Amino acid sequence: ALILMDVVMPNxxxxQATRTISKDPxxxxxxxxxxxxxxxxxxKVWGLRQGAKAYVTKPIKEEELIGVLKKLLPA
Incomplete structure (x- = not known):
């Protein structure tokens, strides 16, 4: 499992969501x-401090996203 999350969301x-998810056992x-x-x-620094494992900016570069996914997901 892996979560791709936008930063700008309503409510x-x-x-905040990353912090909540990463702190819940x-x-x-x-x-x-x-x-x-x-x-x-x-x-980026703030997002990583909240518990994100990576920070990717839009527009997404396909190679960058694939590299992040390979690093974070088991083979």
Whole structure:
């Protein structure tokens, strides 16, 4: 399992959702990849601090996403 999550969402943003999922013992094992148009370095650092395993900016480069998925998913 793996979660691809946008950062900009109504009500609960992706940073908040990532923090919640990564801190819950029942879901902490699921890697989260934030996929977003927010391309500032501070956003990336913040997303990783919230528990994301990777941060990919839109428009998504296919090779980059495949590399991230290969790194995070078991063979």
């Amino acid at each position: 609960l943003n992706g940073f 029942e879901t902490a094992h699921i890697p989260i990849v934030l996929v977003t148009t927010k391309d500032q370095e501070t956003d």
